[in-house]
Amino acid sequence: MQIPAPFDYARATSVADALALLERHGPESRIVAGGHSLLPMMKLRLARPEWLIDINDLFELDFILRDGNQLRVGAMTRHTTLLESAEIAGLFPIFADAERVIADPVVRNRGTIGGSLCQGDPAEDLTTVCDVLRGEAVIRGPGGERTLAMSEFHKGPYETAVGQNELLCEIRFPIRPRSGSAYEKVERRVGDWAIVAAGAAVSLADDGTIDDVAIGLTAVGVSGTIAESEAVLRGEKPREDLFVEAGRLAALASNPIADQRGPIEYKRHLSDELTRRVLRSACARAAVSPSPTTQEG
């Protein structure tokens, strides 16, 4: 049994209560949601919060809600819920691609989207998913609510824009017509962190050209989406030679480190290979995705 350093525990009853607890217990308090990243780090004594504030009773943050041209996902939505949601599968197939390869069913039953994003592990998958879907983070704190683009949300490995006295409450995703998205990961074993993963989202104009595209990479030191690769594709019809060029540029943009999962060269190769794969898949999905009229019908 691995034993964490001593800590105290409080269970929040509402968002307001969680914020009050954070305020009361100060900088050494940490929010715990699913706990599948934080608790192992505590057991290894790599993380040593003095207070854990448990938000698992905040059922008001567990939702998936279509709101006009937005999909709103509560921060306490479990991975399993995201994986099994037909609505999400229809709008953003990248979620099912990614969720299927996040950890294992036991972890997915407990882990949450908010927890994953706030933990900010550099090999965490949903960061790339939210980046390429151009999500927005809704954060509440003592001064009220603020909304940040994902590019402003991430501040580097294990760091986000969420202040010590704030709480990530939901993530909002714009819904676009004729869009498709995909995610692919290479791992040493099911449930291992990614060696490299890539995600892409595209939306097509009426003439079939790429109206917008976002490409992201996981676990290779890239923050935000890869503008160089995106620029190659925007305004063009999807074509294999463009995917190849986008992959090449993604590999150049990647900044991996060598570790037990692989050397730098291999990770750069995967950045290229997986970028091509997710672009092919996302474009193919966009081509068959419903037009705005059928969506509203």
Next chain:
Amino acid sequence: MTITVDHPANPAAGDADRPMGYGRIQRKEDPRFVRGKGHYVDDIVLPGMLHGAILRSPVAHARLVSIDTAAALAHPGVVAVITGQDLLGLNLAWAPTLSADVQAVLVTDKVRFQGQEVAFVVAEDRYAARDALELIEVEYDVLPAVVDARRALDPDAPVVRDEIEGRTDNHIFDWEAGDAVETDAIFASADVIVSQELVYPRSHPAPMETCGAVADFEPIDGTLTLYETSQAPHAHRTLFAIVAGIPEHKIRIVSPDIGGGFGNKVGIYPGYVLAVVGSIVTGKPVKWVEDRSENLMSTSFARDYIMQGEIAATKEGKILAVRTNVLADHGAFNATAQPTKYPAGFFHIFTGSYDLQAAHCTVTGVYTNKAPGGVAYACSFRVTEAVYLVERLVDTLAHQLEMDPAELRLKNFIKPEQFPYLNKTGWEYDSGDYERAMRLSMEIAGYDELRREQKEKRERGELMGIGISFFTETVGAGPRKHMDIVGLGMADGAELRIHPTGKAVVRISVQSQGQGHETTFAQIVAEEIGIPPEDIDVVHGDTDQTPFGLGTYGSRSTPVSGGAVALVARKVREKAKFIAAAMLETRPEDLEWEKGRWFVKGDPSVGKTIAEIAMGAHGTVTLPEGIDGNLDAEVTYDPPNLTFPFGAYICVVDVDPGTGHVTVRRFIAVDDCGTRINPMIIEGQVHGGLTDGVGMALMQIIEFDEAGNNLGGSFMDYLIPTAMEVPNWETGFTVTPSPHHPIGAKGIGESATVGSPPAIVNAIVDALSPLGVTHIDMPCTPARVWEAMQGRARPPV
């Protein structure tokens, strides 16, 4: 020999469907496991029990400058803090290993591996003990570490064991087997020679239950009761008598339910000794259970062999000879558990399943700044490394000769009529029919069809590989005249008592860690004396309740204790004949046996069942001269030879050309373990071993950085395969009984672990061969496979 009765597993089946002996029955021990009622070391709670925790070194090689325990002692709940200096006073600072070396229980002079035991805290609860570890202040003077075994013998390498007088290098032993001159002569004139360096990287058994102990020293009468995670309780008792100076009759070792061993629980770890010291010092029971990282970083690793192998053949594909030089990394202490005569275990079975003209090996063991151990993880005393060597070499030869690897093997197998077969390194293989097993495996696989599919896929640029491994194991150590561990001969006792009502208890020395002993051994008794397995209780794991024996490892339970149990049952059966004769007022020679009863020859209606005889023995029947009033017996079985199970494995893999990711699509395992006692248990053992093989082949390695830091200290870094990485296992079997074993059985526990890694690696190399790849070392992670595809395969160490 009639042996297999394959009933479907069906607990609701009537008595008529239940085998009275061998056959497929559900495990007797499972109801308590599936209901969460297993009882493990960590479930033991004794009155007044204290809890221990070990402070471990954060560095691999360092002089110990000072330890300050004052703050830890002052921590609430802490009862004692024990250091190496305290143990020096008790003469317990160093303990003998199972290989005639010594190992530090707590560091006194210098740290020799990361994770080594530095101090022991005893506290009122495990939280206080763990928290207090952080309050111990230790000053280390860090030294350069010896990490790379290839450099361990360099003249300028730091000396790991400078406490041994006169020691100026890291050399442990040189050992050889076979005939070097004869082998070299054959190599000198051979048509074809293929050479390959093969690395079997360091891996870890990683049982689900980590190691632990509860020590209860009773100061008034000087008795020690030690509950511990032990695969070998009797051997541990003797060693504790030697280590701790407690008279052996005052020591009781209890090994309760064990959550997996795989060799990890053969040795005596410092933590066990510290629990005992803690109990002696405090006068209270002390529990110590290590956490996952401690288990992975400090307890017995496996493998770590760097093998330079060569195979010689004629151009027609007749294999002539194999030779190899091995560099064995033993870590900081030589703590491997091998029979004394064999410092490299049974590695000299590297001649495999082939009729060779010559063979030779040398093995050099070296010290490095890594955790000690070396024989663990279902390896059959280094047969794993040997099989990997020869099966990779044979495949490499097939590639060189442009021959089908199945055909090359079929051409070179030892023939059934050559058994018993004396190989070139001194083994006498007991029995085998290799071609039959190979052909069955190919038939199940649809081998020719697979090759056709592969050809088509290659034309489309897809990477599909088919790999074969044919292994011969040597298990069941072993004959006392050849084999001992620290002077204890490797024979096993067994005791059988038939109670007056015909129910029985059999007491065995081997301890189950999941192998199903409570079922298998009951079935052996049932087969021999004809009472149902459910009427036979199997007692094991407690030295006060069981006869002496060397324990469960190296697949020795069935070959050694299985023989003992069959013989003790026959002894009871023979005794029953005399009692039955007295009861029937006839002569013993006029009786005939059918399963469960003795009856009068020519008059089957007149007889006595075992239950009736048992009641008679304990009752008022007038017993013949020399027969005492019970139906009990005991034996100690000294096996005349080891047993040689074998198997033919075929693996099919697909490799993603873009990522190097390997999928094991199919795996066919045909095993021959002689007589099959419980086919369901055998299949379970095979399934587990094959899964182990996938782990080793694809993902497992305990790596170190240049400073000797262990990079595999948690399950995030040391990967265990899951159901997602393994295919549906396709198993088959042949039965070639052992001629010398009382029931013809051979061991099965490690066959699949031994046999599967080379099949998987051979399949991966086969898949990549269109790219010019001829070898890849384990673990075949996506990155390492991709590097091989780029022509840059590199050894893992």
